[in-house]
Amino acid sequence: MAEPIADLEALMRQSQNGDKLAYAELLRESAHLLRPFLAKRLNSSTEVDDVLQEVLISIHKARHTYDGRRPYKPWVYAIAKFRLQDHLRTHYADQLHHAVDIAELENILPQDVTESGLSYESISGEVHKLPEKQAAILQFLHQDGYTSKEVAEKLGMTESAVKVAAHRAYKVLRQRLER
Amino acid sequence: MTKNLEQLVESLAAEAATVTPAPHPFMLGLKWVAAAALYIVASLAISGLRPDLAHALHNPWFIAELVALLLVFIATAFSAALLAFPDLHQKRALAFSPVVLFALFVVLMGLAWHADSPPAPLPVHSWQCTLTIMLMSMLPAVWTFYAMRKFASTHYHWAGSIALLSAFSVGALWMRLHEVNDSIVHVVEWHYLPMLAVGLTGLWLGKKLLRW
Numbered sequence: 001m002a003e004p005i006a007d008l009e010a011l012m013r014q015s016q017n018g019d020k021l022a023y024a025e026l027l028r029e030s031a032h033l034l035r036p037f038l039a040k041r042l043n044s045s046t047e048v049d050d051v052l053q054e055v056l057i058s059i060h061k062a063r064h065t066y067d068g069r070r071p072y073k074p075w076v077y078a079i080a081k082f083r084l085q086d087h088l089r090t091h092y093a094d095q096l097h098h099a100v101d102i103a104e105l106e107n108i109l110p111q112d113v114t115e116s117g118l119s120y121e122s123i124s125g126e127v128h129k130l131p132e133k134q135a136a137i138l139q140f141l142h143q144d145g146y147t148s149k150e151v152a153e154k155l156g157m158t159e160s161a162v163k164v165a166a167h168r169a170y171k172v173l174r175q176r177l178e179r
Numbered sequence: 180m181t182k183n184l185e186q187l188v189e190s191l192a193a194e195a196a197t198v199t200p201a202p203h204p205f206m207l208g209l210k211w212v213a214a215a216a217l218y219i220v221a222s223l224a225i226s227g228l229r230p231d232l233a234h235a236l237h238n239p240w241f242i243a244e245l246v247a248l249l250l251v252f253i254a255t256a257f258s259a260a261l262l263a264f265p266d267l268h269q270k271r272a273l274a275f276s277p278v279v280l281f282a283l284f285v286v287l288m289g290l291a292w293h294a295d296s297p298p299a300p301l302p303v304h305s306w307q308c309t310l311t312i313m314l315m316s317m318l319p320a321v322w323t324f325y326a327m328r329k330f331a332s333t334h335y336h337w338a339g340s341i342a343l344l345s346a347f348s349v350g351a352l353w354m355r356l357h358e359v360n361d362s363i364v365h366v367v368e369w370h371y372l373p374m375l376a377v378g379l380t381g382l383w384l385g386k387k388l389l390r391w
Contacts, residue, residue: 024192061329
């Protein structure tokens with residue numbers, strides 16, 4: 001049997017009048033309502049929980065901007081969407097910073113390897129000692145000649161994640177080969 | 180619900196107290212328009228109206244420009260008020276209505292430019308107008324941002340841009356009623372083109388001042 005739908009507008013009006021129980025109920029119902037919306041757009045349940053917490057705090061901060069005569073859902077979804085975008089922007093900005101550094105390093109690091117007369121075959125022993133995913137990425141990139149984008153598609157990763165993994169692998173290889 | 184969320188809900192609920200709901204954005208917009216009107220009247224009382232205003236009002240393009248600028252100001256004031264609310268008070272079309280008015284304003288200025296033949300003489304000054312308009316816009320900009328910070332904008336870039344454009348329109352209106360100048364070239368170049376830079380600055384300022 002479907003759960004009865006709480007009257008969110010009434011709960012919010014009661015909350016604005018200082019009713020603590022109604023407010024707790026409203027926040028629980030809002031979390032319940034928003035979880036699937038966030039889960040569809042985020043990778044992990046930890047992320048969903050983090051953003052959901054942000055959203056609940058935002059509801060608390062902005063509750064005076066809710067007008068009891070309007071529907072509650074568009075108001076709360078606007079806040080959820082806003083916090084989700086904020087989260088994604090921060091998340092991807094971090095990744096982008098990484099990707100820029102890596103793009104620069106990627107140009108340098110493989111050059112160093114080839115300049116010293118090394119080929120993929122000659123270091124394949126070291127490559128196979130790397131974590132499985134990193135080894136597979138290097139094999140696709142340097143033995144099979146795929147681009148980062150193609151590797152990302154093959155392994156079900158994002159292109160920047162492939163670059164990050166390749167960069168880490170180059171670093172480890174370099175340290176090992178310089179020993 | 181996870182333990183963390185349940186704890187958060189409990190702590191937020193414990194803080195719940197009676198809150199005064201925010202005023203309707205139309206009331207807010209009306210308040211800003213009224214305050215700006217008073218500001219323009221007071222500023223003109225101090226600085227003086229342009230002495231040839233009666234003559235200038237015989238020029239239909241001047242009247243059209245003033246009306247369009249006034250509409251831009253009113254639309255941006257109401258839009259800024261709507262943009263201060265998370266869901267734009269569920270009046271999305273109205274919140275973005277200044278876009279249409281700006282487009283009309285641009286068309287009108289284009290037509291006025293075309294009709295300015297032979298062109299009216301350029302005044303001797305140039306950038307001073309932009310600077311004066313900006314100075315005149317400072318106070319409206321400060322009060323608009325101050326008021327908007329009390330709410331919760333989920334479109335802070337747009338909100339900042341529209342708020343700053345609204346304040347700049349106040350300065351521009353005052354300037355047109357104060358300065359003796361019929362050169363449409365000058366007006367476009369030094370009064371209205373800077374609005375582009377102002378709009379862009381507003382995007383940045385919105386991010387800095389209206390994030391919550």
